[in-house]
Amino acid sequence: MTHNKKNISADIHFKMKWNSAEAIHTEEYEAYNVNFWRDCLPKELYNRLGSKSVGQTVLVDFTPGSIVPGYEPQKTFEIKGAQFNSRFIPDKEIQPLMGRFYPKGLLKGVAGVFPQNLQPFRCVGVENGHLKVDLNHPLANKPIQIKAFVKEIKLKSVERGGRCNDWMEIMADGPGMQARWEGRPTDFLSENPFQRQDVRSDLLYYQKARLVQHIDDQAIQVVKDIYGELLHDGMRVLDLMSSWKSHLPEDLRLEKLSGLGLNAEELAKNVDLSDWVVHDLNENPILPYKTESYDAVVCTVSIEYLIDPETVFKEIGRVLRPGGLLVVTFSNRWFPEKVINIWKDLHEFERMGLVMEYFQKSKMFKDLETYSIRGLPRPRDDKYFYEIMDSDPIYAVWGCRV
DSSP states (O other), X not given: OOSOGGGEEEEEXXXXXXXXXXXXXXXXEEEEEEETTTSBOOHHHHHHHTTOOTTOEEEEEEOTTSSSOOOOGGGEEEEEGGGBOTTSSTTOOOOOOTXXXXXXXXBOSOTTOOTTOOOEEEEEEEETTEEEEEOSOTTTTOOEEEEEEEEEEEEOSOOOXXXXXXXXXXXXXXXXXXXXXXXXXXXXXSXXXXXXXXXXXXXXXXXXXXXXXXXXXXXXXXXXHHHHHHOXXXXXXXXXXXXXXXXXXXTOOOSEEEEEESXXXXXXXXXXXXXXXXXXXXXXXXXXXXXXXXXXXXXXXXGGGOSOHXXXXXXXXXXXXXXXXXXXXXXXXXXXXXXXXXXXXXXXXXXXXXXXXXXXXXXXXXXXXXXXXXXXXXXXXXTTTTTOOBOOOEEEEEEEEO
């Protein structure tokens, strides 16, 4: 940056990488109008960005506690069950479950915690009427790598008062919640997690074609980019819970693309499909395909509707060849009548943890990775542009067949 940092702002694409015992994790965040005079950045990142121009990148490895507050053992402690306000949300009873996150405000009689505090804490033990809670940030003990790509530099005409952004705090709000606590499985499966508001047959619910986009164009491009990175020409791919579009890159040349979905009209309009079948996985989770007949399976913005994911994931493992890939992508939008109960109760980053548990519980997959991207601009012609400026976030989990 050739200009004085006091006089400029920049658009910067941040990429954060970290590891858990279960997976490799990548989080991306698009930051607009980063104000070098007012906003907060780690000193090393701030100093190194000062010499960069548009199109250049800075890569910094941070030790635990450099990006988020470091781990403090005293922030993990036991409380009485009565200190957990199960009626924190009106008309809903909350039960503490192992590994799950809850707003700090529901804790009673804990120093420094007030009812208005919605920052998440983790329940890490439930036994004999007592709870063990962890108030540390979920990334508190993780080394973190940050890559910052300078997309644009803008001169400021005048410096006015306003908001101060801590960009690392913003980017780290959520990441870490998808990982298990000390390797122990998170309890996602208590309290009838797979019940739904509408218990009618899915084939009946989807009998009328919905030729609409479920995420905005920017988010669709992100999904295409993910599939473009992971899939290759010549593959045999199954598009699970498919529709009238498969969201694959236009230049991808597959040997075969099979579609399994709930509406014949939608599937017939999908010009990318080599073959398709109408099949309700919630009525019959057994896939109508031969063992080891596919190189990859993709599931796009639909995982939140499965009521027997354990059987479905085992079936996916069966139809994949050894080393084959399963990629699950989703956002924060769904049909309220058909989404499973637990999906609505989870933080967006916890949902990646739920999907990871599907992978792990099936015992059919290895080499897990998760990915998230937030903060991209919503297309100006999108109907929600004036209500929500950011594009729909995209989350992904993938792994290879053992």
